[in-house]
Amino acid sequence: VPSSNIRNFSIIAHIDHGKSTLADKLLQMTGTVESREMKAQFLDNMDLERERGITIKLQAARMRFMYNNEAYCLNLIDTPGHVDFSYEVSRSLAACEGALLVVDASQGVEAQTLANVYLALENNLEIIPVLNKIDLPGADPERVSREIEEVVGLDCSDAIYCSAKEGIGINEILSAIVQKIPPPQDTAERPLRALIFDSYYDAYRGVIVYFRVIDGTIRKGDRIMFMASKKDYYADEVGVLSPNQLQVNQLNAGEVGYLSASIRSVADARVGDTITHYSRKAEESLPGYKEATPMVFCGLFPVDADQFTELRDALEKLQLNDAALKFEPETSSAMGFGFRCGFLGLLHMEIVQERLEREYNLSLITTAPSVVYRVNCVNGDTVECSNPSLLPEPGSRRSIEEPYVKIEMLTPKDYIGALMELAQDRRGEFKELKFITEIRASIIYELPLAEMVGDFFDQLKSRSKGYASMEYSFIGYKESDLIKLDIQINGDPVEPLSTIVHKDKAYAVGRALTQKLKELIPRQMFKVPIQACIGSKVIASEAISAIRKDVLAKCYGGDITRKKKLLRKQAEGKKRMKAIGRVDVPQEAFMAVLKLE
Numbered sequence: 001v002p003s004s005n006i007r008n009f010s011i012i013a014h015i016d017h018g019k020s021t022l023a024d025k026l027l028q029m030t031g032t033v034e035s036r037e038m039k040a041q042f043l044d045n046m047d048l049e050r051e052r053g054i055t056i057k058l059q060a061a062r063m064r065f066m067y068n069n070e071a072y073c074l075n076l077i078d079t080p081g082h083v084d085f086s087y088e089v090s091r092s093l094a095a096c097e098g099a100l101l102v103v104d105a106s107q108g109v110e111a112q113t114l115a116n117v118y119l120a121l122e123n124n125l126e127i128i129p130v131l132n133k134i135d136l137p138g139a140d141p142e143r144v145s146r147e148i149e150e151v152v153g154l155d156c157s158d159a160i161y162c163s164a165k166e167g168i169g170i171n172e173i174l175s176a177i178v179q180k181i182p183p184p185q186d187t188a189e190r191p192l193r194a195l196i197f198d199s200y201y202d203a204y205r206g207v208i209v210y211f212r213v214i215d216g217t218i219r220k221g222d223r224i225m226f227m228a229s230k231k232d233y234y235a236d237e238v239g240v241l242s243p244n245q246l247q248v249n250q251l252n253a254g255e256v257g258y259l260s261a262s263i264r265s266v267a268d269a270r271v272g273d274t275i276t277h278y279s280r281k282a283e284e285s286l287p288g289y290k291e292a293t294p295m296v297f298c299g300l301f302p303v304d305a306d307q308f309t310e311l312r313d314a315l316e317k318l319q320l321n322d323a324a325l326k327f328e329p330e331t332s333s334a335m336g337f338g339f340r341c342g343f344l345g346l347l348h349m350e351i352v353q354e355r356l357e358r359e360y361n362l363s364l365i366t367t368a369p370s371v372v373y374r375v376n377c378v379n380g381d382t383v384e385c386s387n388p389s390l391l392p393e394p395g396s397r398r399s400i401e402e403p404y405v406k407i408e409m410l411t412p413k414d415y416i417g418a419l420m421e422l423a424q425d426r427r428g429e430f431k432e433l434k435f436i437t438e439i440r441a442s443i444i445y446e447l448p449l450a451e452m453v454g455d456f457f458d459q460l461k462s463r464s465k466g467y468a469s470m471e472y473s474f475i476g477y478k479e480s481d482l483i484k485l486d487i488q489i490n491g492d493p494v495e496p497l498s499t500i501v502h503k504d505k506a507y508a509v510g511r512a513l514t515q516k517l518k519e520l521i522p523r524q525m526f527k528v529p530i531q532a533c534i535g536s537k538v539i540a541s542e543a544i545s546a547i548r549k550d551v552l553a554k555c556y557g558g559d560i561t562r563k564k565k566l567l568r569k570q571a572e573g574k575k576r577m578k579a580i581g582r583v584d585v586p587q588e589a590f591m592a593v594l595k596l597e
């Protein structure tokens, strides 16, 4: 296919607005996949993704479409749907000339969608508005079109009305892709530059790299080089995604495909890196490459100390496939040996945890996530601290800075008050409130990332009955009046429960945290005091009373099967407990600080 007959596009949509359903229909209509071989949704092909119903990893698919008796090659590049992965979204958009903006016609534009539309506009993409779910009785495509025009400034006079579910408007969408999205430039003569928009680790072939050829040509057998990692390899296999991998001999400027080259870790061929030829190098790499910077850290400890080596092996394996995952050994007197791990955000953290437990059969205790603080010390040094228990002592530090984010919340006007209160409670600094339509508003705040980690998103959803959406971006570090709050259980300091809080909140957090821990830690044979301290000063204290004798007596009575059942139950419960001194502390207690309201 000549490059003039290629169209590269992606789909921008908010979660649940129908992206996967539409992608499936496009694949079906173009005969790319037979409907009988379609899994429920082809593009989201990781189990975890399907279970959570969200797109984490992006993928691509090539379709053939006949338009005015000419064959066109349409490459759909999928984008992940969560804020933690916005860098991956930006790279997949950079690999396209256009995008479908899919909006649920019974809802409206959401914050995350807006953020991605702006990314697409920055990349000069042609945007085709599509109003989905017009089959729903509550659909009001005219209203939503006006909203898109007002909010995004995008002409919606020929927006396409569609129902991905019923297959309405699919042909119009395919035709619009051909008519409106510009073809890629034919720069096959230039030195090779291909943009990586995804990569994953395959146990047999090594890393599989998904890319868009921007300039030049890549052939099977070529000696290639990754410009950021500076690693070079021979391309064993080059192919297209139809959507299954299909080998070809070469790919030219404008085309989208994959390669394998016995690459051992995704860190050598990361999203955003540029592929060039080893012997005829491009002068400059493609713009936009960024190192992955973890924003959130937590400790991961095996419940059973014997699993330490297994945990390390599992993390190493996961890292082969996840360049953003960082980890280093962490030892704590309370928790024993484990790892301090860094993640892009909370969802990323949960995904990794879940994999470790599910795919590697590990039983883990996770400590509350922390952001990275910058501590300016008296001696002039600046140290980064992602582990509250390691915060330099008050005497040696001059000031502490913490990461700030700018958040934008989109909400129906009824919930403006509730959401402003939420942001205010989280030390938010009000920036802007504007009505994007008569009934929907955008609220902008700047607040500490630490206040967002945890239940902020859940709160936003519950306070708006599910109607608000949000988006955030890191804006930099700011000095704050922060102190460390320590917890002692039965007189033993429990470092993983230490937390860094704003001075004005310390007493409230101390009280709430001790109360919460009292609820979460099971009663023991003896009385257990729980104290919150700042330095050596106790600011809040609670006590868990001892189990009474008669309760115990009851437990040990009864017949043997019952006793066995009880023992088994206890053993199961124990799995997620860590013995701190003489007290068993359950997993939930380590996360208590996140849910104090």
Ligand code: GTP
Residues within 6 Å of the ligand: 013, 014, 015, 016, 017, 018, 019, 020, 021, 022, 044, 053, 054, 055, 081, 132, 133, 134, 135, 136, 162, 163, 164, 165, 166
């Ligand atoms: P993520 O993968 O989480 O980003 O979601 P998505 O945007 O891919 O949404 P998905 O395609 O999974 O659709 C979400 C829900 O909306 C599903 O229950 C679909 O069946 C439904 N849906 C999608 N398109 C339509 C449509 O045109 N009409 C109706 N009534 N429902 C639709």
